[in-house]
Amino acid sequence: MPEELKDKTEPTVSKVMRTPRSLIIEITSRCNLRCRYCYFFNNPAMVYRDLPANEWLTFFDELGSLGVMKVTLAGGEPFIREDLPVLLEGIVRNRMRFSFLSNGGLINDEIAAFMAGTGRCEYVQVSVDGSCAEVHDSCRGQGSFDGAIRGIRTLQRHRIRVAVRVTIHRNNVHDLENIAHFLLDELGLPDFGTNSAGYMGTCCGNADDVLLNIEERKEAMATLLRLTAKYDGRISSNAGPLTDGRMWRRMEEARAQGKPAFHNGGRLTACGCPNNKISVRADGAIVPCNMLAHVELGRINHDSLAEIWQNSPALNQLRNRHSIPLTGFEFCAGCSYIPYCTGNCPGLGYTLTGMVDHPSPDACLRRFLEEGGAIA
Amino acid sequence: MNQTDRPIANPIVVLREEFDDWAVLFNPDTAEAVGTNPVGVAVWKRMDGKRSIEDIAAEIKNSFEDAPDAAFKEIAAFVNRLAENGFVGLELESK
Numbered sequence: 303m304p305e306e307l308k309d310k311t312e313p314t315v316s317k318v319m320r321t322p323r324s325l326i327i328e329i330t331s332r333c334n335l336r337c338r339y340c341y342f343f344n345n346p347a348m349v350y351r352d353l354p355a356n357e358w359l360t361f362f363d364e365l366g367s368l369g370v371m372k373v374t375l376a377g378g379e380p381f382i383r384e385d386l387p388v389l390l391e392g393i394v395r396n397r398m399r400f401s402f403l404s405n406g407g408l409i410n411d412e413i414a415a416f417m418a419g420t421g422r423c424e425y426v427q428v429s430v431d432g433s434c435a436e437v438h439d440s441c442r443g444q445g446s447f448d449g450a451i452r453g454i455r456t457l458q459r460h461r462i463r464v465a466v467r468v469t470i471h472r473n474n475v476h477d478l479e480n481i482a483h484f485l486l487d488e489l490g491l492p493d494f495g496t497n498s499a500g501y502m503g504t505c506c507g508n509a510d511d512v513l514l515n516i517e518e519r520k521e522a523m524a525t526l527l528r529l530t531a532k533y534d535g536r537i538s539s540n541a542g543p544l545t546d547g548r549m550w551r552r553m554e555e556a557r558a559q560g561k562p563a564f565h566n567g568g569r570l571t572a573c574g575c576p577n578n579k580i581s582v583r584a585d586g587a588i589v590p591c592n593m594l595a596h597v598e599l600g601r602i603n604h605d606s607l608a609e610i611w612q613n614s615p616a617l618n619q620l621r622n623r624h625s626i627p628l629t630g631f632e633f634c635a636g637c638s639y640i641p642y643c644t645g646n647c648p649g650l651g652y653t654l655t656g657m658v659d660h661p662s663p664d665a666c667l668r669r670f671l672e673e674g675g676a677i678a
Numbered sequence: 679m680n681q682t683d684r685p686i687a688n689p690i691v692v693l694r695e696e697f698d699d700w701a702v703l704f705n706p707d708t709a710e711a712v713g714t715n716p717v718g719v720a721v722w723k724r725m726d727g728k729r730s731i732e733d734i735a736a737e738i739k740n741s742f743e744d745a746p747d748a749a750f751k752e753i754a755a756f757v758n759r760l761a762e763n764g765f766v767g768l769e770l771e772s773k
């Protein structure tokens with residue numbers, strides 16, 4: 303439509319979208335597994351209580367009225383809910399699409415057929431952490447590999463898009479080449495994503511056995527960068543060694559060549575999630591992100607989501623994080639990477655430092671190099 | 679589509695008025711989204727199967743400042759594009 307036409311009715315001025323485009327909903331706090339690096343369990347911020355279907359259905363009606371486009375159902379393990387078809391019907395009725403974050407083990411033909419029949423399923427993300435049961439089950443428990451692969455095959459049979467996520471930890475860092483071969487060549491997936499176990503929830507108690515040390519981080523970065531070239535972009539990431547490897551390479555090049563600051567560099571800039579989406583915990587608390595489960599903004603069916611989205615001081619503070627310069631942190635004093643650094647994920651920053659408005663030490667290039675790291 | 683045709687918005691399509699000057703029409707069945715501006719929104723809201731494209735264009739000209747003469751053509755093209763993507767259907771004449 304012609305941009306030059308101006309509406310005579312006065313619209314309200316707003317910098318943030320009027321309503322969130324998508325939500326991540328922890329539809330249950332139950333899970334069939336107990337993974338050694340799980341961020342969800344043993345998190346003091348979490349309340350492990352499930353809501354009845356009617357509470358979710360009322361909330362989905364609200365989402366429909368706000369024009370939300372998509373919900374991602376997570377948990378816990380979302381397929382553990384016996385009333386899942388009723389919940390999906392509520393989502394479909396409200397003109398939304400849906401996707402899942404799952405361990406795959408509870409997916410059967412019946413639910414897959416139901417999902418496929420709605421025509422609204424974007425994808426199901428299934429976690430696969432190894433090329434064989436021995437590696438995968440080392441952190442996720444006996445039988446979980448077979449369950450995940452069975453789940454993937456079931457989804458494939460019903461032509462539902464499968465998005466595999468590999469979480470990298472000490473027990474699978476040496477298996478990455480085999481994992482890529484298994485997922486891309488044997489299972490025939492178009493691509494897969496990676497991240498790494500983070501210091502959250504259950505992982506905090508198993509950190510020494512699970513989290514990558516400096517040598518393993520170096521190995522993971524180098525291997526993933528090599529594999530992305532070999533598999534021509536079929537391996538992706540939003541966090542973890544591949545993201546760090548790519549980002550740190552750019553930062554080091556820019557610093558060495560004295561390049562101008564990156565867009566948003568030198569300030570606490572994270573993923574931008576609070577501008578597009580919002581999350582709900584299994585007990586109905588509305589939070590900015592699953593990684594910031596302690597920041598309660600309100601409760602579903604008690605507080606207006608639109609009101610929270612537009613006016614919550616805590617949410618707006620997160621959105622304005624980019625106005626905080628890294629030069630103000632003792633942690634960053636004298637660092638030559640400041641113009642190219644964004645401080646990274648506030649969720650991990652919070653679990654490691656107790657402060658949301660602080661750079662994440664986990665993604666700190668200077669610290670990585672000081673501890674013996676090298677850029678791949 | 680002719681100027682006497684009476685387009686009707688597909689009720690499954692979601693209108694999201696994102697910012698003051700930008701909106702999205704989203705078809706959840708196909709995951710297709712079309713970005714548009716306040717004029718597009720005004721057109722969308724008028725596609726009720728009762729107004730013809732000509733009627734809609736006339737109403738838009740009255741509601742918006744500086745509507746150029748080409749407005750009708752642009753509105754018709756916009757409606758046609760939406761129709762091609764299943765966002766809009768036509769109210770059939772009852773005989």
Ligand code: SF4
Nearest residue numbers: 333335336337340378
């Ligand atoms: S990581 Fe996921 S599958 Fe594993 S215990 Fe936690 S919620 Fe369950």
Ligand code: SF4
Nearest residue numbers: 634637643666667668
């Ligand atoms: S100290 Fe770390 S977090 Fe701070 S600017 Fe340097 S690399 Fe970034």
